[in-house]
Amino acid sequence: MTASSPPTGPEPAFVPHDHHHCVESALAGAEDLVRAKGLRMTPVRRRALEILLERHGAMGAYDVLQRLAEDGFGHQPPVAYRALDFLVEHGLAHRIQRLNAFAACLHPGEDHHAAFLICRGCHTVAEVSADPLRGALDEGAAALGFSVERATIEAMGLCSACREAAA
């Protein structure tokens, strides 16, 4: 909603940006992708994705569960895990191993390798492209005869705002 927002694509989470736009575009992309794959975007799944999208951060499965329960869905862990697993499996969300948590994917369907920058100050999680890293990783692995299928790349550190606040 700010004049400084660029017209297309989601901004990295640490940069001031039009968050409403992120959400809309990610949600629309997700709907398209699901339809294209012949999957079903059911109410729990859609709501789980919306919940993740509401913030640029990761949420634990039990936090998502609580929100879902408040909205009238089931109260038991599998309700959240199943919705989240669906989102992750189809590239609509990512799992952040480091935090035992989940974050919405900001550009679903674009078949990308993601890496994450996790700020230990404000707990914001930024999704960035890992494509440049994957080349080196695949190459190094191949030299040992290992074929990489999926990679987890997560960096812990401080965003500029938190670094300044700490100084």
Place this chain on the structure above:
Amino acid sequence: MTASSPPTGPEPAFVPHDHHHCVESALAGAEDLVRAKGLRMTPVRRRALEILLERHGAMGAYDVLQRLAEDGFGHQPPVAYRALDFLVEHGLAHRIQRLNAFAACLHPGEDHHAAFLICRGCHTVAEVSADPLRGALDEGAAALGFSVERATIEAMGLCSACREAAA
């Protein structure tokens, strides 16, 4: 112990190698490092490290705990977690986020950035250098004003033996 083993340094786990040599060198390196830092390599800690070193794989904290208990140490989770946390904190072991597990570091004290190749067939975990990747990661993060302190880089896939077995 085999004639094909090179004279120095541990071999990547997927390559046939002198495992006894890995263990000896990692253990010796750990002892040196601990002494140099003025820390205490107590019996539980040493034993925990030995247990991890016995295999080129990752072990869950509860597996390590069971082994420790069999050796006369305490039976409660903190016994294992404390020893493992000590090892990780001082660079003698690594945590494998993906598996909620721990693996001994094969070259302690060398101040390195590690990445891991995890075979989903045989569950072997190979530690490789992430130094080349860290350059690109730090650079990409810096462009967003983010400073990386620690990075988790874990690749899931198949080692050559398991890939051949599957084919």
Place this chain on the structure above:
DNA sequence: TGTTACTTGTTATAACATAACATATGCACC
């Protein structure tokens, strides 16, 4: 309309991890 595949919900339990506190040990210093 019946069949099939899938989705949701439940109960119960498994697996992973830490808080808080008591006891014991190592070690520097007098």
Place this chain on the structure above:
DNA sequence: GGTGCATATGTTATGTTATAACAAGTAACA
């Protein structure tokens, strides 16, 4: 050698994350 402090070990108890197994409901389609 004793005293005092920091560190280490062990315990109980609990918190957090994740899955297995099964029953009931719903969509798609011949």
